[in-house]
Amino acid sequence: xxxxxxxxxxxxxxxxxxGRRFVPETLMHALEELTRExxxxxxxxxxxxxxxxxxxxYVGRPNPLYFAERLTQHxxxxxxxxxxxxxxxxxxxxxNNTIGQALLTMRMGKKRVIAETGAGQHGVASAxxxxxxxxxxxxxxxxxxxxxxxxxxxxxxxMGAEVRGVTxxxxxLRDAVNEAMRDWMSSVETTHYIIGSVIGPHPFPMMVRxxxxxxxxxxxxxxxxxxxxLPDHVIACVGGGSNSAGMFYPFIxxxxxxxxxxxxxGRGPEPGEHASTLxxxxxxxxxxxxxxxxxxxxGQTMDVHSISAGLDYPGVGPEHSYWKDSGRxxxxxxxxxxxxxxxxxxxKLEGIxxxxxxxxxxxxxxxxxxxxxxxxxxxxxxxxxxxxxxNEVARLLGREI
Amino acid sequence: xxxxxxxxxxxxxxxxxxxxxxxxxxxxxxLETTVAVLKELAAQGVDLIEIGFPYSDPIADGPVxxxxxxxxxxxxxxxxxxxxxxxxxxxxxxxxxxxxxAMVSYAIIFRYGADRFLQEAAGAGFSGLIVPDLxxxxxxxxxxxxxxxxxxxxxxxxPLTPEERTKRIVQSASGFIYCISVAGxxxxxxxxxxxxxxxxxxxxxxxxxxxxxxxxxxNPEHVNTLxxxxxxxxxxxxxxxxxxxxxxxSQKREDIIERIGEYAGKMAAATRG
Numbered sequence: 001x002x003x004x005x006x007x008x009x010x011x012x013x014x015x016x017x018x019g020r021r022f023v024p025e026t027l028m029h030a031l032e033e034l035t036r037e038x039x040x041x042x043x044x045x046x047x048x049x050x051x052x053x054x055x056x057x058y059v060g061r062p063n064p065l066y067f068a069e070r071l072t073q074h075x076x077x078x079x080x081x082x083x084x085x086x087x088x089x090x091x092x093x094x095x096n097n098t099i100g101q102a103l104l105t106m107r108m109g110k111k112r113v114i115a116e117t118g119a120g121q122h123g124v125a126s127a128x129x130x131x132x133x134x135x136x137x138x139x140x141x142x143x144x145x146x147x148x149x150x151x152x153x154x155x156x157x158x159m160g161a162e163v164r165g166v167t168x169x170x171x172x173l174r175d176a177v178n179e180a181m182r183d184w185m186s187s188v189e190t191t192h193y194i195i196g197s198v199i200g201p202h203p204f205p206m207m208v209r210x211x212x213x214x215x216x217x218x219x220x221x222x223x224x225x226x227x228x229x230l231p232d233h234v235i236a237c238v239g240g241g242s243n244s245a246g247m248f249y250p251f252i253x254x255x256x257x258x259x260x261x262x263x264x265x266g267r268g269p270e271p272g273e274h275a276s277t278l279x280x281x282x283x284x285x286x287x288x289x290x291x292x293x294x295x296x297x298x299g300q301t302m303d304v305h306s307i308s309a310g311l312d313y314p315g316v317g318p319e320h321s322y323w324k325d326s327g328r329x330x331x332x333x334x335x336x337x338x339x340x341x342x343x344x345x346x347x348k349l350e351g352i353x354x355x356x357x358x359x360x361x362x363x364x365x366x367x368x369x370x371x372x373x374x375x376x377x378x379x380x381x382x383x384x385x386x387x388x389x390x391n392e393v394a395r396l397l398g399r400e401i
Numbered sequence: 402x403x404x405x406x407x408x409x410x411x412x413x414x415x416x417x418x419x420x421x422x423x424x425x426x427x428x429x430x431x432l433e434t435t436v437a438v439l440k441e442l443a444a445q446g447v448d449l450i451e452i453g454f455p456y457s458d459p460i461a462d463g464p465v466x467x468x469x470x471x472x473x474x475x476x477x478x479x480x481x482x483x484x485x486x487x488x489x490x491x492x493x494x495x496x497x498x499x500x501x502x503a504m505v506s507y508a509i510i511f512r513y514g515a516d517r518f519l520q521e522a523a524g525a526g527f528s529g530l531i532v533p534d535l536x537x538x539x540x541x542x543x544x545x546x547x548x549x550x551x552x553x554x555x556x557x558x559x560p561l562t563p564e565e566r567t568k569r570i571v572q573s574a575s576g577f578i579y580c581i582s583v584a585g586x587x588x589x590x591x592x593x594x595x596x597x598x599x600x601x602x603x604x605x606x607x608x609x610x611x612x613x614x615x616x617x618x619x620n621p622e623h624v625n626t627l628x629x630x631x632x633x634x635x636x637x638x639x640x641x642x643x644x645x646x647x648x649x650x651s652q653k654r655e656d657i658i659e660r661i662g663e664y665a666g667k668m669a670a671a672t673r674g
Contacts, residue, residue, distance in 0.1 A: 012538070022507055022534045024461040026559040026584050028566065168467060174458065181460040186585030188561065285508040285534065286458060298480050299512030301457040 005328055006252040008319065013202020013289075016325065018318035021201040023181075023288040030188040035203040037108050042210075047103065054099050055214065058132065061096075063087045065222035065379070070349040071366070078232070078372035080365055082352075082382040083219045085243065092355065092384030093215060093243045094125035098194055100211035102129035105192040112136045112191040116180040118145055118173030118239070119310035119357065120152025121384055122196030127161035129194075137161040140179040142171040145309045151388050170303050173239075173313045177287050197240025198317030201288035205245075205317050212246025219379055220250050227377055233258045233368060236381035237361040238331065239275065239311035241320045243383035248329060249319075258330070261320065262364045264306035265333030275304040277316040278324050278331040286314065291321035307336035307396070308389075310357040334360040342366060343386065343393060355384035356393065406449065406500050406528045406553050406576040410611040410632055413448055418672045419624065420448035420633030422613060423640050423665055424504065426469040427452050428478035430647045432486045434654070439490065441662040443498050446669045450498070451531070451635060454480065454505040461533045463588030465638040472648065480513055487525035500528040502555065502576075507535045507543075515543065519550035529553030529576040537570035544573040555579050560600050567607055577611040577633065580604060582618070588638045590617035593626050601630045621671035628674060636668060 008015045021031060041047040055061040063084040072080045085093035098115075105113055113135050117123030123139040130137035139156055143165045146153055156163050169175040177199075184193045198205045198212075216234075223231050234251055236244035238261040251257045266274030274280070277292050284293040286301060294302045294314040306312040323329035334342070339356060342363030346354050354362055358381070365380045372378065386393070394401050413420040423442055427435050435452075442450055455473035459466065490496060503522055510518045510532065522530065529552050535543060537556055547554040553576030558567055561584050571578060582597050583590065597614070604612055614627055615635035627634055643664070646657045 020539055021536065022539060023536065024533055024559070025536045025557045025570070026461075026561055026581060028536045028538070028559075029561050029563055168471070169457070178458050178460055182463070182586050185461065186583070188584065282512070284512050285506070287460070288534070290511075293508075295508075295512060297512065298478075299456075299506070299509040300474060301508075 005326060006249065008322065009202060009206050013206070015205070015319045015322035018291045018321040019202055019205055019289050021288060022285045022290065023201045024185060026185050027188060027201070031201055031203070037104060038203055038207050041104055041107060051100055051103060055096070059089050059095050059099065060087065061214065062218045065219055065226060067226070068350050071346070072369065074345070074349055075366055075369035077369040077374065078376035078378045079374070080369050081223065081231070081377065081379045083215060083247065083379060085215060085381060085383045086352070086354065086358070086385035090121070090125050090128055091387065092121040092125065093212060093246065094122045094196060095128060096214050096246065097196065097208050097211040097242065098122070098125040098129040101192065101194045102133050102135065105135060106133055108192060110190055110192045112138070112187065113194055114138045114140065114180050114183050114187070114191055115194045115196060116140045116173065116176035117196065118176065118312060119308065120145065120149040120156070120388060121310060123156050123161070123163070124152050126194050126196070127156040127159040130161065131159040138183065139163050140166055140176040140183070142166045142173060142176050144171040145173065148309050148392055149388055150391070172309065174301065181287070197242040198245040198319060199240045199287055199289060199315060205289065205319055208242055209245040209249055209319060212242050213249045215243065215246040215381060216248060216250035219247065223377065223379055230254055230257055231379040232376040233260065233372070233378045235260045235262060235361050235365050235368065235378060237262045237311060237357050237383060238278070238316060238320060239264065239313045239357065240315070241317040243381050245317055245319055247381040248323070252328060259328065260364065260368070261329050261331045262360045263331060263333045264308060264311035264360060265335040265338070266305040266307070267336060272303050273305050274333065275306045275312050275314065276333040277314060278320060279333050289318045291318040292316055292324070307339055308356040308360065310355070311360065332364060334363045338363040340393065340396060352382070353386040353390070354382055355386045356389040358383045406502070409448055409500050410577060414632065418674070419628065419631060420613065421669050421672045422449040422451050422502070422633055422635045423447050424451040424453055424635055424637035426466065426473055426641055426644065427454055427483045428473035428476060429455070429469045429641070429644045430472050430476055432482055434647060436486055436490055437658055438661060439498065440496055441658050442665050443496060445662050445666040447499055447665055448633065449500045449502055451502045451504050454483070454503060454509055456506040456509060459506065461586055463586040463638060465642045466587050469641045469644055472644070480509065484521045484525040491526045498526065501526055502529045502531060503527050504531045504533065507532050515546055519546060519552060523550050523552055527552060529555050531555045531557070531579055533557060537566065537573055540573050548575070557581055558604060560584055560596060564603070567604065571608040571610065574610060577613045578604065578608060579635070580612050580614045580631065582614050582616045585616070587616055589619045593617060593623055598630055621668070624668070624671040625674070640664065
């Protein structure tokens with residue numbers, strides 16, 4: 001039996017009261033077309049077979065569920081396991097979604113793709129998928145993020161993508177989404193917009209969650225195989241919320257499994273100092289969907305801060321908003337400093353350099369492990385590797401590379 | 402007092418011309434200027450005025466209006482203060498304003514509180530609303546609230562809107578239909594697309610509401626192209642780009658307002674052919 005919590009969204013894209021489509025009329029027809037095309041693809045065994053083949057032979061799935069023995073000893077509590085999305089081709093979970101959407105782009109006969117990126121991981125994953133299928137690729141990226149993520153910018157260009165710097169607003173992920181939407185307004189007949197997170201108008205939040213759910217499905221089966229039972233606790237970081245949605249969704253109906261989403265606590269709880277949308281935001285509209293938003297009393301989106309470009313976003317996916325209000329998922333925040341410490345602990349004890357986004361989940365997992373007994377199992381989504389972050393981390397630690 | 406949108410379109414039609422609706426951003430660069438420009442536009446005989454509420458993430462707008470919104474927000478624009486300024490202006494018996502139409506994101510309406518927003522907007526003299534991120538499908542509940550406040554809810558139709566959608570959209574619309582001339586964002590363009598004529602003709606079959614064309618219009622030649630096909634037109638970016646001059650210390654405020662007035666007067670004259 002399917003519980004109502006996992007049986008969302010409805011045909012109009014509602015997760016409870018959240019989601020829907022708040023976009024200009026010019027985009028509505030394309031969204032209806034995309035919804036139909038995606039439903040058809042889901043029913044088509046050849047689409048799933050092609051996707052599975054690419055995930056196995058191109059992305060390198062399934063990736064391991066790894067028992068972190070030394071980190072577990074260090075914490076002295078529950079057993080910590082990592083779902084190794086960092087071992088995917090491109091080094092992050094984003095490719096699970098871009099491969100799926102690139103296949104859809106081919107089915108729709110569109111020849112051009114646009115994407116937005118914050119940390120650059122989604123931009124790289126889009127560039128990779130487009131190179132693989134021979135599709136033109138334009139990536140919108142805030143100038144501030146281009147500065148923070150030079151390596152990814154170089155990689156995108158190597159694979160033939162055009163990176164367009166965005167100079168409006170805060171010059172980060174939110175502004176990159178705005179610019180991509182504007183491009184799409186005039187190119188929608190020939191172009192597909194590969195949104196990189198579980199945000200935006202219906203069907204994007206559902207579609208991205210579905211493509212990312214391979215993370216949670218594998219982790220669930222691997223945990224059962226390795227430990228003989230389900231995990232007690234699953235933890236993932238939340239910016240827009242794609243790795244966490246993919247990780248949590250297959251566990252939603254497992255009532256015994258505690259789910260925790262970790263947001264960017266930045267420098268502290270004052271407005272403008274963090275990006276903890278679910279902890280401090282209010283209901284509202286951003287980028288085409290209804291959900292929690294960091295905004296002022298007039299509904300103007302607020303500037304946000306995080307050490308991590310991938311979590312530096314003032315909105316969050318509508319399904320996370322739904323999970324928060326239903327109480328199914330707990331949301332908490334980890335500060336910049338705690339994430340930096342998690343980053344270093346992980347490197348020293350496990351020989352794994354994590355993405356600074358994933359370091360938020362690691363830092364919370366360390367706390368959770370200390371508060372739990374040795375019989376408990378904690379599964380953490382290690383959503384990406386940290387090569388892209390070493391320059392910024394070195395700068396913050398006052399070291400030279 | 403302001404007249405209603407439908408009365409205005411009926412009057413314009415009886416004069417055998419098109420309605421001209423300039424767009425300005427509220428609070429660019431401050432509300433005092435907004436009020437001064439509103440008076441100037443009224444004096445130039447424009448038929449309606451569209452007032453844009455600055456929004457931090459305007460995805461339907463091109464760079465000119467985005468920058469205008471940013472200037473207003475940097476200068477701490479607040480919705481409540483706009484309503485207060487308009488209340489004061491409508492108390493000024495020496496000024497006769499044409500119908501005012503609010504262009505406002507649903508993000509702002511929702512956060513402000515839909516009931517409170519509609520009540521205060523009506524009180525401040527608005528006759529209708531355009532909510533660019535609330536497409537017909539999402540609008541039915543809100544359309545009822547708007548109607549209860551005795552305001553019009555103007556709906557947008559894009560060249561990419563299929564006929565089936567258009568039929569549903571015109572059902573919940575009132576005041577006029579905002580016909581987007583091109584698939585894209587707001588901004589000045591050299592020519593109007595040739596498909597526009599056919600689009601307007603097909604729309605005319607589906608609704609008796611006035612058809613007003615927006616996006617890309619900036620000169621009397623554009624207006625001539627629309628004559629006999631549309632009931633009105635909207636000019637945004639060509640006016641709003643002149644507001645950048647207010648932050649130029651070497652220019653006098655009165656001169657800039659006079660230039661905006663001259664341009665509006667020229668376009669108002671163009672409605673008569």
